[in-house]
Amino acid sequence: MSETTPAPCAPEDVRRVACIGAGVIGGGWAAHFLARGYDVTAWDPAPDAEEKLRRLVAAAWPALEQMGTAEGAAPERLTVAGSLAEAVADADFVQESAPEKLELKRSLLAELTAATRPGVVIASSTSGYPMTDMQTSAGDPGRLVVGHPFNPPYLIPLVEVVGGERTDRAAVDWASRFYKAAGKSVLTMDRELPGFIANRLQEALWREALHMVASGEATVEDIDASITEGPGLRWAFMGPCLTFALAGGEGGMAHMLDHFGPSLKSPWTRLEAPELDRALRDAMVEGCDRAAGDRSYADLVAARDQGVIDVLRATGRLGGTAR
Numbered sequence: 001m002s003e004t005t006p007a008p009c010a011p012e013d014v015r016r017v018a019c020i021g022a023g024v025i026g027g028g029w030a031a032h033f034l035a036r037g038y039d040v041t042a043w044d045p046a047p048d049a050e051e052k053l054r055r056l057v058a059a060a061w062p063a064l065e066q067m068g069t070a071e072g073a074a075p076e077r078l079t080v081a082g083s084l085a086e087a088v089a090d091a092d093f094v095q096e097s098a099p100e101k102l103e104l105k106r107s108l109l110a111e112l113t114a115a116t117r118p119g120v121v122i123a124s125s126t127s128g129y130p131m132t133d134m135q136t137s138a139g140d141p142g143r144l145v146v147g148h149p150f151n152p153p154y155l156i157p158l159v160e161v162v163g164g165e166r167t168d169r170a171a172v173d174w175a176s177r178f179y180k181a182a183g184k185s186v187l188t189m190d191r192e193l194p195g196f197i198a199n200r201l202q203e204a205l206w207r208e209a210l211h212m213v214a215s216g217e218a219t220v221e222d223i224d225a226s227i228t229e230g231p232g233l234r235w236a237f238m239g240p241c242l243t244f245a246l247a248g249g250e251g252g253m254a255h256m257l258d259h260f261g262p263s264l265k266s267p268w269t270r271l272e273a274p275e276l277d278r279a280l281r282d283a284m285v286e287g288c289d290r291a292a293g294d295r296s297y298a299d300l301v302a303a304r305d306q307g308v309i310d311v312l313r314a315t316g317r318l319g320g321t322a323r
């Protein structure tokens with residue numbers, strides 16, 4: 001899509017999706033789109049790619065059926081093309097999931113803009129490259145966006161959508177609408193941020209985990225249990241900001257920051273802490289107030305507790321032991 005070339009169809013009218021690169025993520029995307037009732041054409045240069053892809057889709061299908069597939073959805077609606085050009089020729093949307101190598105992404109995205117019909121939006125699954133850095137070789141960069149999924153894309157709802165400096169805003173909006181129509185939970189970002197939002201958060205945690213393992217302070221098992229038996233249970237339904245607002249009791253985020261703010265400077269982390277100035281404090285308090293909406297402290301506690309119980313039940317750990 002560019003300002004002069006609109007997408008060939010509305011996001012809600014997409015029928016055929018092309019998945020370019022069919023490994024863990026490309027295959028997961030293919031399974032997701034098939035389950036939502038799209039025709040999917042995939043292409044991957046690896047000689048064993050088709051066999052692996054069909055195995056991935058077959059293995060995912062029972063879970064997808066449990067969650068409920070769209071009318072007419074079927075693994076048989078997957079075609080594996082013999083060339084990139086063939087795969088994208090009739091595509092209404094393209095999801096690129098090739099290896100995370102900048103030069104490869106640059107040339108592949110350039111090739112894709114040349115091979116697709118004018119206006120077709122092309123999304124990259126990149127885990128962290130800004131689109132500005134990937135769209136440098138493309139003749140028609142206005143329709144290139146990032147659509148960052150979470151593994152596996154057929155079960156984890158979130159996709160982060162962001163454009164680059166040369167992406168048309170209309171392409172970002174089109175992609176966001178398309179992913180919503182395809183059953184995803186969409187976070188549309190209005191500016192580029194290396195690692196986007198979720199990976200930036202995950203990477204902070206990950207860096208600390210690696211520091212602890214490297215220095216012998218914690219084992220891999222300790223680290224995984226610290227999340228699955230601890231904060232991970234809350235994060236499945238209440239984000240880290242609102243969860244910590246509850247740590248301030250009825251005083252909410254304001255009390256939490258006034259009480260624990262100074263410990264941001266204590267050596268809990270190898271990362272540099274931000275300056276907790278008045279503006280940041282107020283932004284956090286206001287953000288948590290907005291997120292809480294008209295729910296009271298008691299409402300939020302009840303919701304959190306019920307959520308933890310539900311997650312425990314769902315994962316077979318109610319009354320059982322951990323780890």
Ligand SMILES: NC(=O)C1=CN([C@@H]2O[C@H](COP(=O)(O)OP(=O)(O)OC[C@H]3O[C@@H](n4cnc5c(N)ncnc54)[C@H](O)[C@@H]3O)[C@@H](O)[C@H]2O)C=CC1
Nearest residue numbers: 021022023024025026046097098099100125126127149151
């Ligand atoms: N693995 C993960 O948890 C996540 C990965 N991503 C992103 O998804 C993308 C793909 O990663 P994975 O699926 O994990 O990698 P993968 O290694 O499982 O799959 C990559 C596939 O790309 C194929 N390939 C190689 N050269 C290609 C080319 N020129 N054109 C098209 N396909 C080509 C390979 O044969 C392979 O099947 C990366 O950009 C990665 O950052 C995003 C979210 C999560």
Ligand SMILES: C[N+](C)(C)CC(=O)CC(=O)[O-]
Nearest residue numbers: 126127149150151199202
């Ligand atoms: C490991 N990873 C950085 C590629 C992970 C992601 O990008 C998202 C996810 O699935 O957590």
